[in-house]
Amino acid sequence: MLKKIGGIVFFLLIMAVGFLIWTSPGKTKPIRGTNGQPLPRSIAKLEAVTINGTTQWLLMRGADSTKPVLLFLHGGPGLPEASLLVGHELEEKFVVVNWDQRGAGKSYDGTVFDSTFRVSTFVNDAVAVSQWLTKRFRQPRIYLMAHSWGTFLGILTVQKQPELFSAYFSISQIANQLEAEQISYNWVLAEARRRGERRQVNRLLRQGPPPYPADAWLDYLMWQRELVAAYGGGMYRANFYPLFIRSILLFNEYTVLDKIYYGFGAMKSVRYLWPAVVATDLYKTAPALKVPYYLFQGIHDYQTPYVTARRYFDQVRSPRKRLFSFSNSAHSPIFEEPEHFHRCLDSALADVQSMNR
Template sequence: MKKKFPIDEHQKLALNGTTLDIRIRGTQEDNPVLLFLHGGPGVCDRHFVLEDQAPLADICTLVCFDQRGSGKSYTREQAAQHMDTELVLGDAIALIDWLRERFHQEKIYLAGHSYGSYLGVRLCQRIPEKIAAYIGTGQLANGAENERISYEFVWNEATKRGDQKALDALKKIGAPIDGFYRSLDDLTVQRNLMTKFGGAAHGKKENMIQSMVLPILRSPEYTLLDIAGYAKGAYYNLRELWREVISSKFDQSVKQLDVPVYIMAGRHDRNTPPEIAKPWFDALDAPKKEWIWFEQSAHSPIREEKDKWNEAIRTRVFEQ
């Protein structure tokens, strides 16, 4: 039997000129609020978070939202419009203000995964007075370097394994130039191979269908109609936002954040390689900061080592 939550809400909120689909779960109205920023762009993760992070609901209120043009927030009208990260950041700030008022909290805790870590850092720059702490998982620090190292990983793994089919596919798409492939289809080829070789989830032989699509199909959070919108929204978000995200260079532009910073890093991450984010983090000026390694994880320790991730939130961030 599924655990019942005293606070268990599903809302559609009109914020910042769009409608965002929100899920809230918790046990006490006066608990601190932890807002999750999903990755992608456009790859919503509430179906994981509401299940895997449920043990944290006794100490904080969990909030997930499908970002503009993503998942349950996708509409054909939105997909016909241009979108940039300024709009997405504005949405997040509006939601943070709504949550502060709804739960009578001065500040909100932020957890950003992958692309969500890009949003998280920018929000910490923009509204530090409204953020209690920032937790980055699969932390982005330099988009072009991410893509260079990720491509090299796949090439080296294919060579080591004698996977000629993978090598042929990599030759066809070519290495990224300044972080960019010639098309989103080429990017998808590389991500599929990276996932196959364990750069997304450590020790698992999965493709993107197995790791991303099947969990959505099995989740009660999304209907079949929602899933159709999810797929369209993921492509729309990539098309609109990817160039802006991969052009980011936090290692050069972000030297200080005025909030506590916690980075949850998978040792085997080849999507956002930690050897890029760690030097940035080491040089970062913040009131408090902590880097936490997850030895059995790649890109998503929040799922791959969910118990350890949850324990780190409980003991390191909330100090309970």
């Protein structure tokens, strides 16, 4: 009986490995029309480019390569989201460029995690990628869209080089992340008490509220974010992690090695960058932007809480700004309320175009 069980387990393991290899060709599929053929003006390309001395990967996809370019800054740090965006409706409106940032996803390279792996380096990388895209697609300006950690990077990038961007679309804005972490801690503690989860209450009380030493943030975030997700502060009506992990495992654009390295890149990126994120107050660092600013924020978000993001939106100066609130979303309204998100995005685009008339 043990031999039979062992044989079944071995067979299932081989099947799982085979399935992982089959779903990991490291290539992107063409964008096809209703006739099944690739659209004649479409673009679907994975490309490795040299950015400030390092190899970084761009996934460029759009139904029409002459449409405006939209650079997407993923969250994390170190958590590319292209696996959730391939085939997304954004590809109808833009040439969507998913950039695996330095050390993350396909851009993983263990040698980059050194003294240069800091926020200012990422800002310089984002500027360089944006400049590369303006030349590649012969467009004087591009659109910038960011999520979570990407919103922190996006604000600093737009502030540094505003002439590169037509508008900035921010999803779940980081503003003062130390304040946000304190709100998140208090909310999780209150939720654990309300649910009668004494073990989690005791763990949180032993931990104590933020701030923490630089070397303690990664460990805290790994278990605290699990509670945020479980209580509906990450994705309001579901748990984001199973959805996200499944999307990575099935992502054709990553090789098996890319998928193995994905977690290493995420943990190292947080370890190196998060202390600087929580030490920065964008209310003071970036009080004004020179591009139109559009914020898409879920009211149930307890990773980058609504109250903190809303306060930054209210205070920041911009030539044009609008807030789009999502009543059935937490940290990812682009995925939680996709139809409402696209209506809001269309409204923002119309607003930008009205400024240029």
